[in-house]
Amino acid sequence: MNFDVDVSTLGVYNYTLKASNNPLDITGGVTTVLFTRKEPILGTATLDGSSMRVEIKDGDLRLIREGQTFKMKIQAKDCAQGGIFQIEPELATETGTIDFVHTLGPNVFYFTNPYTGKINFGNLDLIRGKDSPQVAAKLVQDEHETIWRVTSGGRMGGVLGEDAVEDSPPATPCTQNCQAQNRVHGRYEVPDPVYENDGDGED
Numbered sequence: 001m002n003f004d005v006d007v008s009t010l011g012v013y014n015y016t017l018k019a020s021n022n023p024l025d026i027t028g029g030v031t032t033v034l035f036t037r038k039e040p041i042l043g044t045a046t047l048d049g050s051s052m053r054v055e056i057k058d059g060d061l062r063l064i065r066e067g068q069t070f071k072m073k074i075q076a077k078d079c080a081q082g083g084i085f086q087i088e089p090e091l092a093t094e095t096g097t098i099d100f101v102h103t104l105g106p107n108v109f110y111f112t113n114p115y116t117g118k119i120n121f122g123n124l125d126l127i128r129g130k131d132s133p134q135v136a137a138k139l140v141q142d143e144h145e146t147i148w149r150v151t152s153g154g155r156m157g158g159v160l161g162e163d164a165v166e167d168s169p170p171a172t173p174c175t176q177n178c179q180a181q182n183r184v185h186g187r188y189e190v191p192d193p194v195y196e197n198d199g200d201g202e203d
Contacts, residue, residue: 001078001085008046010065010072010087011039016105017127017160024080026126026161033105034121034129038087038156041099045069070098070152081161083132091152099139100156102131102146109143113165115192120164126194130164132157165192 003015015035019027047067055062063074071090077083089098104110104121113120113128119141122128131146135154139147150156 001076003076005063005074007052007065008048009040009042010047010063010074011037012074012085012087013037013039015085020080022080024161026080026128028125028127030125032107032123032127034108034127035102036105037101037103038085039101039103040072040087040089041101047072070096082163083157083159086132086155086157088155089150089152094152096152097149098152100148100150102148102156104144110141110146111143113192116165116167118165127160128164128192128194129158129160132159162195165195 001015001017004013005011006013013036014033015038016031016033017027019025019029019031045067047065047070049068050066052063052065055064059078061074061076061078065072069092073088073090074086075088076085087100091098107123108121108127109123110119110121112118118130120128120130131148133148133150133154133156136148136150136156139149141147148156
């Protein structure tokens with residue numbers, strides 16, 4: 001997984017899924033830009049004036065930076081499938097919100113998955129993904145772009161592969177001191193046949 005970060009806003013650009021020889025690879029051998037941007041709309045506000053904390057451990061990345069009126073945290077994993085990304089805003093008031101624009105890459109589109117009824121993004125091959133919001137409202141969506149309004153302490157996450165198409169419940173609303181019960185646990189049915197052979201795309 002590769003992406004660029006604007007250190008002033010923690011906006012993410014050119015979010016790219018790399019082709020690999022991982023048995024869980026869903027690129028079909030083609031490195032693919034999933035999002036051209038995952039961008040917070042901040043007006044003139046920035047995170048400038050403070051240092052950024054960077055933590056890397058076991059393939060996991062955490063970026064944390066705090067401005068005068070808000071704080072942002074990115075967590076990302078370098079893996080082929082699963083929960084791979086989330087960004088969390090924290091504002092001065094618990095009811096404060098930040099809008100995020102998610103614009104898909106040129107060969108990726110949003111669609112209603114006929115097997116689950118969920119909104120996925122993907123291509124015409126193996127790639128399946130899903131925006132994973134918590135305490136966030138979808139404002140507008142078309143085939144290539146979604147605008148989300150995220151409440152302070154919520155998150156905009158993302159999942160790929162089987163996790164994106166499994167028949168699981170959404171995350172519960174939680175913005176502070178979230179515990180294990182606020183997360184989805186266990187195994188769920190994966191009704192989308194694209195992964196019925198562990199993502200190899202063959203019958």
